[in-house]
Amino acid sequence: MYLLVSLTDVVQIHPTDFNKPGYRAIEDFINAKYADKVIxxxxxxxxxxxxxxxxxxxxGHGTGIVNVNVDFRLIVFRPFKGEIVSAIITNAAPQVGIVLSHDFFEDVVVPPETLFQDTRWDRDENGTELFIWYQKAADYDEPTPYYFDRAEKCLYRVEEEQWTDLSPQKQKPHSQFADQGDDLEGRRPPYLIRGSMMLSGLGPTLWWSTDEIDGPDDDVDGDVDMDAQP
Structure with missing residues (x-):
C-alpha cells in the first residue's frame, strides 16, 4: 500500500530559515511542497x-535565497493491483457505486458492476437508499439482505488506477465525493482507485464476523470428555 520513491528537486532556502539546521530547512521545504499532494x-x-x-x-543574486539540488525519498500511498485494502464507506449512488475513504484519501470507488451478484440499489427498513446484497440460500425461500451501510468498515480489492494530469491551478483537494451536493459523476480527481467487492470475504467486515458465522448454537452437541488428551 505504501511505497518508498526517490525524487530530485531544487530546494530553495529563504533567509528567514537560515536559523534552522540545513537538514531541517530542506525537510520543511519538501514537506510543504509535496505532503498530501498527488504526483x-x-x-x-x-x-x-x-x-x-x-x-x-x-x-541567488539579489534575493539571498540558497538553491540546493537534493535527492530525497518520499513515502507515497499507492496500493498495487489485486491488493486487499480496508476502508470506510462514505457515500453511494446508483450510477457511480460505493465510495470509500482511507481518512487521508477519499477517491476510491467500487462500481455497481463489481459488487456481488444480486446486489441492487434499494431502500432499507428506514427508507434509506443504499446498495443491498440479496443472498439466497437453498434452504430458504426469501433471500437474506446484507446492507452496504455508510460508515461501515469494509474490504475491497484494487482493480484499476485512473490518473488525470491536472495543472496546479486546476487541482482540487483529493476528495471526489466529499460533499452531499457534489456531482458524483462530474469530478475528475488526479488519482482515482477503482475496486471490487465480488469475492467471499470482501464487503463490510461485519458480514464475515466469526460471531455471526459461528454462534453458540453451532457448538458440537454431546458431553465433553474431560480426560481426553490434546
Missing amino acids: HKVGLCVAFHSIISTSEGLI
Whole structure:
C-alpha cells in the first residue's frame, strides 16, 4: 500500500530559515511542497522519509535565497493491483457505486458492476437508499439482505488506477465525493482507485464476523470428555 520513491528537486532556502539546521530547512521545504499532494503516475505523497544527497548551496543574486539540488525519498500511498485494502464507506449512488475513504484519501470507488451478484440499489427498513446484497440460500425461500451501510468498515480489492494530469491551478483537494451536493459523476480527481467487492470475504467486515458465522448454537452437541488428551 505504501511505497518508498526517490525524487530530485531544487530546494530553495529563504533567509528567514537560515536559523534552522540545513537538514531541517530542506525537510520543511519538501514537506510543504509535496505532503498530501498527488504526483502523476507516482501516488499520493504521505510524508518525507530521508535525504539521499545534496549539492553545494548557490545564493541567488539579489534575493539571498540558497538553491540546493537534493535527492530525497518520499513515502507515497499507492496500493498495487489485486491488493486487499480496508476502508470506510462514505457515500453511494446508483450510477457511480460505493465510495470509500482511507481518512487521508477519499477517491476510491467500487462500481455497481463489481459488487456481488444480486446486489441492487434499494431502500432499507428506514427508507434509506443504499446498495443491498440479496443472498439466497437453498434452504430458504426469501433471500437474506446484507446492507452496504455508510460508515461501515469494509474490504475491497484494487482493480484499476485512473490518473488525470491536472495543472496546479486546476487541482482540487483529493476528495471526489466529499460533499452531499457534489456531482458524483462530474469530478475528475488526479488519482482515482477503482475496486471490487465480488469475492467471499470482501464487503463490510461485519458480514464475515466469526460471531455471526459461528454462534453458540453451532457448538458440537454431546458431553465433553474431560480426560481426553490434546
